[in-house]
Amino acid sequence: MSSFPDYYALLGVTQSATTEEIRQAYKKESLRTHPDRLTKASSAEKKRATEKFQAVADAYYVLSDPTRRSEYDVLYASQPRRSQDPNASSNFFSQFANMFAGAAGGSGAGAGQPGTPPAGQRPDAEGVFSDVFEELLRPEVERRVSWWAYLGAVCGAGVGFIIANIPGLMLGAVAGNRLGAIRDAKGKSVAAVFNQLGGNQKAEILRALAMKVLGSAF
Template identity: 45%
Template sequence: MNSDSFIDYYEILQIPETATAEEIRDAYKKKALETHPDRFIPGTNDSAINPSLSQEDAKALFQKIADAYYVLSDETRREQYDRARASRKRQGKSASTWQVDRADANLIFSNVFEELLRPEVDNPQWFYAPIGAVTGGALGFICGNVPGLVLGAYAGNKLGAVRDAKGVSVYDAYSKLSGNHKAAILAALATKLVTSGRI
């Protein structure tokens, strides 16, 4: 359990206490993209967005933002947090602390950004599709000569492609990229969301 001094999650995400679930999610997206440690890898062009922030500082801030989203995006946790926060305001700063398990910052990021990361990462494993086509074609030829070969190869290729697509999660594929590639993807996502007016 984390029993640090009380942290104002609304302040971290820069949202009002009355923020809706959608506003909380949008605020998280903006802050997560601003502070993701992969944007601060030494030597990346994008590390210039905030030169005073080191990669270690970015990790700590990224974790706080994930913790804020973890608490405020869940109705029960948010109610408990709001009660502790209100009690603290009434009774003074020493009145209460907030205890919560630390969120898995990378898991939250991957869940929120999976659909947006998919076209940016687009790194399928092209292994099972060709194997499926060859084995499907061979079985098809045995069962139905040339028409069977064509149909078997087509079906095997399609089934193999499905297996390829499920071979690795989007975030796992992202994690295997080079530092510069990661930073470029995060910058592209930030630009895409800002220009579309979504954050």
């Protein structure tokens, strides 16, 4: 391997950082590098941001779990050339992901969560992000998915009017609205809803998260 990923440097923490310090560092770096905040970026800029976002997720995935971290540290100490280049992280997982097989069901942060991949695979960056930000993402996402309730009301009203004119319209609107609200609230995880939102909506949510976590909208 020409270069070894320096996950501590990627997250901006020291080797003695606690699990909580690593979690907080990940929150900050993932918000700074999340590609969906770049609504006007070129395809090349979006690609670079996506690669950096993935590398930051890799760093959190490895360092947040005590077993994965200890195995990584053994290699880290033996590598003279360390890099923050996202390609170094990609190369690392292509060669060493299987070393984490024993930690796949570990007790570290994210174990069993959306961002935790099958043994031997690279973590899903969006899954890691949604896992860590679940508590903050939920209210932001729920404010932006009420359109199903409105759509349900409109469709229900239309069907009701066809069947029973004005009274049917009113009853259909109420029923449709309730069904739409159920569709908003159930059946999908916060991560799934967030990933299906439009680019501008995702950027707005990321700015709101940045204000809460970083104290600024980037």
